Amino acid sequence: MTPDQFIAKWKAVELKERSAAQSHFIDLCHMLDEPAPTDADPTGAWYAFERGATKTTGGEGWADVWKRDHFGWEYKGKRKDLNAAFAQLQQYALALENPPLLVVCDMDRFRIHTNWTNSVSEVHEFTLDDLRDPNIRQRLKWAFSDPERLKPGKTRQALTEEAAAEFATLAQRLRDRGHAPADVAHFINRLVFCMFAEDADLLPKKMFLRMLEAAKIDPSQFQRHASTLFSAMKDGGLVGFEPVEWFNGGLFDDGDSLDLEAEDVAICLKAANLDWSEIDPSIFGTLFVRGLDPNKRSETGSEYTDREKIMMIIDPVITRPLTREWERVRIKISAAVDLAQRRLEEEIENAATFPELEQEVRVVRSHLVERPQLELFEALPKQRRVRNLDAVRASLRSADKALVEAQAQADVELKAFQARLRAFRVLDPACGSGNFLYLALVELKNIERRVAVEAELLGFSRSFPSIGPEALLGIEINPYAAELARVSVWIGEIQWMRRNGFNVGRKPILKPLQNIECRNAIINENRTHAAWPRADVIVGNPPYLGAKLMKRRLGVAETEAIRALYEGRLPGFTDLVCYWFERARELIESGQVARAGLVATNSIRKNTNLPVMHRIAASTRIFEAWNEEQWTVDGAAVDVSLICFGESEGVEARLNGAVVTAINPDLTSGLNMTLAKALVENKNGAYLGIQKSGPFDVSGELARTWMGEPTNPNGRNNSEVLKPYWNGDDVTGRPRDMWFIDFPLGLSKAEASLYVSPFNHVATTPDEDGKTIEQLRQALGERAGPRWWEPHWPRPDMRSKIVRLRRYIVTPETSQHRLFVWLSYPVLPDKNLIVIPREDDLMFGLLHSRFHEAWALRKGSDLEDRPRYTHTSTFATFPFPEGMTPNVSALEARQLPAAKAIEEAARELDDRRRAWLNPENRIECIPEIATGFPDRFVPVDAEAARELSRRTLTALYNEKPTWLVEVHSKLDAAVARAYGWSPDITTEEALSRLFEFNQTRASSTSDLPELVVD
Incomplete structure (x- = not known):
């Protein structure tokens, strides 16, 4: 059929919708050279006329034509209301599997509405006469064959x-x-x-x-x-x-x-x-709160969570459980009605053979509902035909009564579940600008709509959406964010109603939302627990503020009050987000809440945050988690863990989307390394470096200037209070040439001030907020130390160890690769370095083995893409080979047969790396301006400087040249022999054996002597 023929034919036709719709569509298919439903899919499984519940309810179906993943198409008679047709398609889009296009047509006019979830909707409208235009025909043909061509460009x-x-x-x-x-x-x-x-x-x-x-x-x-x-x-x-x-x-x-x-x-x-x-309310609130609120919540570490990540919480906590509940109800009521209906059909067939029962059969037959799409049972076995009229009549009436009762009971079951949905409450106790609440509302309304549509298939009448913003409960400390959360929910509710073809409720249009409260969610003004409203589930993205920043951001009084409230349950030094997790866990344990799904930085699964995860695992169940999800916020990468816990009977545990047997507190599966205990034999084997918390570090240039100044009023040189200072960047990159102002501990303020230039630098250099160190320490309280001219944590125990050694081992707290290097006093280590006060190659080799590295990866936490090493959870728990543990002197350990090969491989590794980092023909050694300090390595010229800038340990381990792989293989084989293992033992097998060693030693050892330094 040509376009002119199609136009001429259908301009002249005045048939009503039902008479003309299918004929019009078939002609349209022929004109566009596209198959009609009966040609392409006689079964109607993916392309069909009259898709929906027409025969079930006696009313209109969902769509006059439907093609899976293409369109839902609704016809109206000529010059009828196409908006009404579109509203019907919207109402049943969910039942039509959310096609990307919703098309309405009155035989003269065509409207194609795009329906992609995250795209701005567009409408393509044209008339019969417009079909002469090949571009218009092409657009219409895309609806049949390639709907993606019609997808709007703007999201x-x-x-x-x-x-x-x-x-x-x-x-x-x-x-x-x-x-x-x-x-x-x-x-x-x-x-x-x-x-x-x-x-x-x-x-x-x-x-x-x-x-x-x-x-x-x-x-x-x-x-x-x-x-x-x-x-x-x-x-x-x-x-x-x-x-x-x-x-x-x-x-x-x-x-x-x-x-x-x-x-x-x-x-x-x-x-x-x-x-x-x-x-898009799921993100618009957060975008606005950043732009409009001068006290943005980002100051407490909260971040914008994108729609996809939010749904990774909403789906397992809200959508799937409620959907499972409905499936159970649907099957139950369908099964009962189907059984009664099959029995009645049998009795009708039997009674129909009696002319005397013709009227009764006609009445009873009208009680049957045609339910072809949800048949759950095969036809019941044929019963032997009964010839007695009275018996047949009694059986017919009994079967009819049973069906009526089954339908009534089904109605009770359906209404009970719908009431359950209406009463369902979702709490976000740190709701920010409402992105979690908005998407929770959308899901609840989608579930309610699904129930309504599937209830129609079961023979029930259509119902109007009734779930609204009253289902949402929120707590937010920021008044602007709380109001914006209400705006997000209002807009989201109105959008859902309009997109699904329903009128927006009036009187008033905006229902009051006092259920989104503006207050502190953790602690009241009287320093007691803040109450959370009763809810079925808890979801949200609590603030991520790290433990060390809480006093600065929340204030000393509030921080100490929060920690006191949770004393005995959580460590005193735990991140702010953990208090939300513990409160949710407590409500689940007491039966007040069914499930919770919360977001945290991935540090929640390690170190001082891990106790809250242990408590969750002990009192409930982690049923779904994503241990490390990354997305970009304001140009910065943020790593988070998404954790769902609580009621989950019969639900398979899923970690990172994969089914697992169980999820451990550290969000791993399989071997539960969180049960590894600190070993007495490792006590005092590793320390943190110095935590300065102030302007104690200065450039080498400034330090040398001070060392060259005249002696101070006390007759002493500034070199006495200056030392080279390394942090993790000096290990993983090139040494930065930083120095540390190191007044002897115990020095009075008056005595320290005699070192004039260093003291004045510490006393007057402001921090990022413009405060001097004295002002900052006063604001943080006495626990920060009144002696502000000293580092916050000077680590005297660590110093007493390294000052007696020829050299000592350090490893960065966080680094892309687990690296160990040698330093020598008077070089001081920063807090970002973990210090192992040993000078023997044996300990260096054991630490740099792949077995210790694997243990560190599983036991440590991480910061962004850099694994974190801790002296408490990593070093303290690691089972070294028998006879080579940290409490055994190096002299004694080196007598073991396996020790020599480890030492040789360790020395070779260190020598090869040093030679690569500082080639002899590219550097020269320059003595320091004052005696007692190590020489400096400097490039011989500009070309050498460029070459050396690229030579870092991180770059070396990224490249992994053959010589490095070989020397590490030699070291790993030697360490494996010390354990009595084959050199090719798998990492997982090695971890399993190390864990067994840890458990055995932790349960059998008594107090052992403190580390002996050789």
Whole structure:
């Protein structure tokens, strides 16, 4: 059929929808050279006419034509309301498997609505006459064969970011003019919602845009007009002669408005011309709170969580459990009704042979519901035909009564589950700008809609969505973020209703949301536990503030009060996020909450944070987790763990998307290394370096300047209080040439001040907040130490060990590769170095073996992509070979047969690496300006400097040249022999044996002597 033939035929046809729809569609397929449903899929499994519940309910079906992954298509009679047809498709999009296109047609007009989840929706509209245009026909053909060609280019996220950027600029301009941050935030929230309401057809005739256009001519009128509009939205009223709906909900509680200048109006106009109906509430709140709130929650470490990551919590905690519940209910009620219906069908067949029962059979047959799509049973076995009329009548009536009772009971079961859904409550106790709450609401409404659609297939009548924002409970300490969370939920609720073809509820449009509270979620003003509202599940993204920053950010009093509340349950030095996990665990254990799904930095599974995970694993069950997920926020990589725990009977545990037997507290499966214990034999075998917490480090250039100054008033040189200073970067990269101001411990302030230049530097150099070290220490309280001219943790025990040694071993706390190197006093190690006070090659070789490295990877935590080594959980638990443990002197350990090969391989490794790092023909040694310090290696020329800058241990281990692999293989083989293992033992087998050694030694050893330093 040619386009002209198709157009001519269907312009002349005036048949009603039911008579013409299929014929029109078949002709359209022929014109486009596309197969019709009956040609391509006679079974109707993926391409069909009359998709849906038409025969079940007696009403209209879901779609007149449906093609899986392509479209749902609904017809109306000529010149009928296509909006009504579109609304029907929206209502049943879920049942139609969410096709990417929703098409409506009245035989004269075609509208293709795009329906991709995260794309801005577009509408392609054309008429019969337009089909002469080959471009139009091509667009229509894509709907049949390649719908991706119609996918809009702009995502909802891009639209949202664009809108947020405009308002961030406006907010800054308003704050710069002296308006209070809270007033600016509230005003911006109103503007945002007005723009959304206008594009969602809740404000009449582009009223807000017209108001902005008027203000463009005379900006001085904006405040008066906006106040009039806001007042009308408070209770419903008139703006001029135009009625405005009742909105309020707390957002429009008065008519207050800020004044705008011409440039401000221009910004608003630019924003207003975006399609706000497509804004994405799952991210828009966080984007706005960053741009508008001068006290952003990022100061406490909270970050924007993208939609995909949020759903990795929402799905296992909310969606899947409720869906499983519904499946059980659906099968139960379907099975009962099907059984009763099959019995009645048998009795009808039997009774139909009796003319006397013709009327009764006709009545009873009308009670049957045709349910072809949900048949669960084969037809019941044929019963022997009964010839007695009275017996047949009795059986027929009995079967009819049984069906009525089964249907009534099914109705009770269905309504009970629907009531369960309506009563379901989701709590986010750190809800920020509401992204978790919004997506939780969307999922609850999707589940409710699925239940309604599938109930239709079971013969029940259609139902209207009833779940709303009352299902959401939130706690947020930031007033602006709390209000923005309410705005996000309101917008999300309205969007869902519109996208699914339902009218938005009125009177008021914005239901009050006092269930999103603005307060502290962990501690009350009277320093007791803050109550959390009763909920079925808990989800969220609590603040990530690290333990060492809590006093600085929260204040000393609040930090100590929180820690006191959880004393005996959590360590005193634990990250802030752990208190949310412990509170959720406690509510699950007491039966007040079923499940929780929370986000944390991945450090929650290690070290001082691990106890909260042990408590969760002991009192409930971790049923789903992602131990390390990464995404980018403001250009920075953030590593998080997503953890779901609580009620999960019959649910397989899943770790990183894979089914596992169980999930350990450290979010691993299999060998539970969290049970490894500190070994007495390793006591005092490793230490932390110096934690300076102040301006104690200076460049080598400045240190040499001070060492060259005249002697001080005490007659002493500054070199006495200066020492070379290494941190992790000096190990993994090139030495930075940093020095440390190291006043002898116990020196009075007066005595320290006699070293004039170093003392003045410590006393006057401000931190990033402009505070001197004395001011900072005072703010942090006495525990930080009143002797501010000394490092926060000077580590005298560690110093007493390394000062007696020719050299000592260090490893970076965090590094891409587990590296060990030698340092020599007076070089001092920073806190970012773990210090092993041994000078023997044997210990160096044991530490650099692949067995110790594997243990460190499993027992340590990590920072971004850099594994973290700790002296407590890693070194303290590692089972060294018998006779080579840290409490055995090096002299004694070296007598063992396996020791020599380890020492030789260790020396070779160190020699080869040193030679590669500092080739003799590229460096020269320069003595320090003062005696007693190690010589410096410097490049011989500029070319050598460029070459050496590329020679770092990280670069070497990234490249892994053959010589490095060979020497490590030699070392690993020697260490394996010390354990009595084959050199080719697998890493997993080695870890398993090491764990057994740990458990055996931890349970059988008594107090052993402290480390002996040879």
